[in-house]
Amino acid sequence: MASRRIEERRAQHTRYKEDVERTGKPFFPHAMFHDTVMSLVVVSVIVGLAVVWYLDADGTEAGVLGPHYTEEADPGTTNFIPRPDWYFYFLFYLLRIFKWPESVVLGTVGIPTIGLVLLLALPFLDLRRERRLFRRPVALVALLLVVLSMGVLTYKGATARESLGSELIEAVPQWSERQGFAGKMEAVEGAEIFAQAGCAQCHLYLGTGSQNLGAPELTDIGSGERGAEYFARYVQNPAQFGNNVMPPYAALGEENLQKLGVFLDASKGTEER
Amino acid sequence: MSSQGEKPHVPPPSLWPIGFAVGIACILIGLVVSWPVAAVGAAIAIAFGFLWIRDVTGSVREPVQAVEPETRRVADTGGAPKALEGREAMPPMSEEEIAAYPRSTFLSAATLGLGGVIGGIITVPVLGFAVLPSFTNQKDQSVELGPLENFAEGQFVIATYLEDFEIGEVTRRTVFVRNNGLLEDQPSFTILFSRCVHLGCPVQPNGLVYDEQKKTVGEKRVDLTPSLVTGFGCPCHGGQYDTEGNRTAGPPVRALDRAEFSIRDGKLWLGQFYSVGNVESTGARARIKKYDHATPGVHVDGPEAWLYPVEVPG
Amino acid sequence: MAVTPARRKSPRRAQIEAAALYPLDWLEERSGLVGAIKYFLFRRVPRDTSWAQTLGSASLTAFLVQAITGVILAFYYKPDPDKAYESIQIITNDLTLGWLVRGMHRWGASVFIILMFLHMARVFLYGAYKYPRELNWIVGVLLLTLGMAEGFTGYLLPWDQTAYWATVVGININGTAPFLGPFIAQFLQGGAAIGSDTLSKFYSIHMLVLPGAIAGLIGLHLYLVIRLGVTSPPWSPTEAGRERAPEPPSTNGREGLIRPSGRGGSNGE
Numbered sequence: 009m010a011s012r013r014i015e016e017r018r019a020q021h022t023r024y025k026e027d028v029e030r031t032g033k034p035f036f037p038h039a040m041f042h043d044t045v046m047s048l049v050v051v052s053v054i055v056g057l058a059v060v061w062y063l064d065a066d067g068t069e070a071g072v073l074g075p076h077y078t079e080e081a082d083p084g085t086t087n088f089i090p091r092p093d094w095y096f097y098f099l100f101y102l103l104r105i106f107k108w109p110e111s112v113v114l115g116t117v118g119i120p121t122i123g124l125v126l127l128l129a130l131p132f133l134d135l136r137r138e139r140r141l142f143r144r145p146v147a148l149v150a151l152l153l154v155v156l157s158m159g160v161l162t163y164k165g166a167t168a169r170e171s172l173g174s175e176l177i178e179a180v181p182q183w184s185e186r187q188g189f190a191g192k193m194e195a196v197e198g199a200e201i202f203a204q205a206g207c208a209q210c211h212l213y214l215g216t217g218s219q220n221l222g223a224p225e226l227t228d229i230g231s232g233e234r235g236a237e238y239f240a241r242y243v244q245n246p247a248q249f250g251n252n253v254m255p256p257y258a259a260l261g262e263e264n265l266q267k268l269g270v271f272l273d274a275s276k277g278t279e280e281r
Numbered sequence: 282m283s284s285q286g287e288k289p290h291v292p293p294p295s296l297w298p299i300g301f302a303v304g305i306a307c308i309l310i311g312l313v314v315s316w317p318v319a320a321v322g323a324a325i326a327i328a329f330g331f332l333w334i335r336d337v338t339g340s341v342r343e344p345v346q347a348v349e350p351e352t353r354r355v356a357d358t359g360g361a362p363k364a365l366e367g368r369e370a371m372p373p374m375s376e377e378e379i380a381a382y383p384r385s386t387f388l389s390a391a392t393l394g395l396g397g398v399i400g401g402i403i404t405v406p407v408l409g410f411a412v413l414p415s416f417t418n419q420k421d422q423s424v425e426l427g428p429l430e431n432f433a434e435g436q437f438v439i440a441t442y443l444e445d446f447e448i449g450e451v452t453r454r455t456v457f458v459r460n461n462g463l464l465e466d467q468p469s470f471t472i473l474f475s476r477c478v479h480l481g482c483p484v485q486p487n488g489l490v491y492d493e494q495k496k497t498v499g500e501k502r503v504d505l506t507p508s509l510v511t512g513f514g515c516p517c518h519g520g521q522y523d524t525e526g527n528r529t530a531g532p533p534v535r536a537l538d539r540a541e542f543s544i545r546d547g548k549l550w551l552g553q554f555y556s557v558g559n560v561e562s563t564g565a566r567a568r569i570k571k572y573d574h575a576t577p578g579v580h581v582d583g584p585e586a587w588l589y590p591v592e593v594p595g
Numbered sequence: 596m597a598v599t600p601a602r603r604k605s606p607r608r609a610q611i612e613a614a615a616l617y618p619l620d621w622l623e624e625r626s627g628l629v630g631a632i633k634y635f636l637f638r639r640v641p642r643d644t645s646w647a648q649t650l651g652s653a654s655l656t657a658f659l660v661q662a663i664t665g666v667i668l669a670f671y672y673k674p675d676p677d678k679a680y681e682s683i684q685i686i687t688n689d690l691t692l693g694w695l696v697r698g699m700h701r702w703g704a705s706v707f708i709i710l711m712f713l714h715m716a717r718v719f720l721y722g723a724y725k726y727p728r729e730l731n732w733i734v735g736v737l738l739l740t741l742g743m744a745e746g747f748t749g750y751l752l753p754w755d756q757t758a759y760w761a762t763v764v765g766i767n768i769n770g771t772a773p774f775l776g777p778f779i780a781q782f783l784q785g786g787a788a789i790g791s792d793t794l795s796k797f798y799s800i801h802m803l804v805l806p807g808a809i810a811g812l813i814g815l816h817l818y819l820v821i822r823l824g825v826t827s828p829p830w831s832p833t834e835a836g837r838e839r840a841p842e843p844p845s846t847n848g849r850e851g852l853i854r855p856s857g858r859g860g861s862n863g864e
Contacts, residue, residue, distance in 0.1 A: 047656035450676065
């Protein structure tokens with residue numbers, strides 16, 4: 009059986025050689041013309057990208073194709089958000105998917121290694137002679153899945169955002185506008201503390217932030233009329249209120265806790281919700 | 282026919298290798314004791330080595346002289362010796378061929394062996410130099426973070442410093458220092474390293490950072506920024522830590538790395554980094570099992586730690 | 596018709612032609628290179644090859660762009676943590692046409708990687724990795740991996756924030772590999788953290804080790820392409836090597852071995 013397969017494919021390759029010899033075209037200039045035109049396109053695209061990139065950006069200011077360079081490397085930074093080059097976005101997002109400590113090694117090494125091994129082993133996994141795509145259903149499905157997942161991962165990686173204080177604080181004016189506490193100085197300051205203190209790491213607020221540890225959305229937390237003082241005490245030590253998941257935030261200090269309480273109390277939710 | 286015909290040509294076992302070995306031993310001893318001994322050893326080794334090679338190749342050298350081209354041809358045809366000086370040798374095993382065969386085996390083995398020796402002489406030191414300095418030439422860090430009064434009790438101070446002032450910016454590091462107050466009259470500090478233990482990104486403090494109160498202390502220009510920190514967040518893959526450095530969300534595999542500290546003349550000194558699995562209790566009362574400073578993403582405790590059985594030196 | 600005028604001018608023209616061709620003949624007689632190049636250029640490829648099969652040579656072009664611009668950037672770049680960032684700024688802002696060469700190298704990298712992926716997808720679609728081209732597929736996958744490694748090591752060189760932290764993460768990804776991971780990470784960093792030697796190490800890998808390996812593998816890749824031939828599109832009606840149903844006896848493998856030269860002589864030319 010196996011030897012017949014080997015004989016068949018050898019015969020096919022012999023046939024191929026024969027056909028090419030008989031009906032093929034000389035590489036130069038017939039095929040090489042295509043190659044040369046394509047290479048011209050490639051070089052033009054490279055030069056074009058370089059020109060657009062250079063003209064549109066200015067030093068650390070990004071243009072459509074990004075900045076010429078970012079700030080000089082600072083190994084001690086506490087406010088930089090690292091991102092890889094675009095062709096590693098899929099890997100970058102893969103690492104975000106595996107968000108359990110036990111699974112880290114799967115995302116970093118496991119899946120890439122499996123992928124690479126599968127890629128290397130492909131000619132030995134697919135031994136049939138059939139080359140027409142629609143008669144290779146497994147290959148077709150695999151191709152579509154790989155392209156799709158790489159595309160999705162790359163897209164997700166490119167658009168991934170963090171609910172970090174440095175980014176969230178810019179949303180505060182919009183929050184105060186939509187919640188209607190724009191005039192209330194204490195509430196706005198409370199909102200700024202909310203943005204910076206990492207609350208949005210677990211709580212959703214007006215569509216920003218991420219939900220972790222089963223924390224509730226806080227957009228309309230103030231609609232229950234429990235008062236600013238209640239929230240200040242709650243945040244200071246959630247355990248007193250029977251909440252053992254949320255850590256205490258007493259470290260913020262009494263003044264800041266009060267502001268935070270006022271802000272939460274002022275968060276009545278928006279009309280469209 | 283093949284092996285029996287060879288028998289008479291095989292020389293009796295010689296004593297030359299022993300002399301050679303004695304020579305080598307002399308060289309080795311001489312390297313430690315004195316150069317003349319080594320020189321004598323080298324002379325012995327060379328003399329006996331020469332005699333040994335002569336002895337071994339003796340049977341081979343007798344019949345023919347043309348040596349060089351033949352080895353090449355033998356190598357090309359995969360071990361089947363073809364002909365001696367135009368004589369037809371394709372019919373299986375002529376007399377000459379039997380005589381010639383051991384020589385070609387020896388020569389090809391010798392060629393490969395010598396090639397291997399050359400390769401070894403070059404590769405071993407080169408590979409060693411390529412790899413080893415990364416593990417051997419490592420220094421312990423010891424940095425002064427300035428007077429204790431800069432560290433208000435119970436609050437984190439963000440300290441940015443140069444681990445090695447001479448090397449410069451590339452050794453800039455950030456730690457979060459919290460004065461835990463006195464425990465049994467001993468000062469206690471919690472010092473968290475700013476690198477995420479998932480994959481080493483720079484974690485950001487959640488909370489209020491008082492940049493306007495930043496001050497620079499000491500000759501080594503350490504920056505100290507007071508803050509009200511409620512936890513730490515990683516900007517890469519969403520890791521979250523509480524104020525003890527324990528993971529609260531996301532992929533980090535252990536708690537944030539910590540640094541040793543000591544107090545000399547009323548100043549806080551930073552020592553080695555170390556890794557911790559999980560911190561129980563808080564502040565000065567925290568119970569910590571220390572591990573050697575591990576690579577980010579590497580489990581130090583639990584069953585996953587079995588994936589990383591060997592610790593990196595240095 | 597083309598022959599006649601040439602013959603008329605023959606004495607002088609022949610002399611000139613001989614003089615012009617002399618270096619080529621000289622080279623051919625001593626190396627056989629001209630013949631090899633002729634073989635490469637005038638070898639036959641299936642008649643139905645088309646644009647999709649230009650992605651490989653396009654990748655090669657992108658690689659050559661990278662090699663040339665890279666060598667020139669190395670004139671001005673300084674792989675030292677204290678100077679690298681400044682030298683990148685000088686290349687981009689001050690040196691005449693520095694921005695263009697750096698831009699071409701930066702974007703050429705992306706184009707190179709995209710083209711390699713497209714090329715691989717084309718080979719996959721055509722089933723061109725099948726017998727007897729398995730080895731060439733493997734060489735191609737290695738080239739892709741090395742190309743990605745080029746991207747990774749090159750990303751650090753500008754020594755800006757993006758570069759630094761992407762490298763930190765990349766190194767630590769290697770660091771999580773079971774057993775040897777931490778050693779690999781420490782080797783790449785040249786210590787417990789990225790330090791003064793890391794940049795020059797990456798620079799050396801980026802411009803000597805990997806390009807050398809890539810160039811060698813490209814040579815092997817091309818050799819195998821020439822030796823094994825280019826595949827026809829599988830859906831092509833004139834696909835080279837397709838089954839010939841009508842006359843069973845003539846499609847026997849053994850006969851096929853003998854036939855091609857004779858038939859090629861009568862039909863093809």
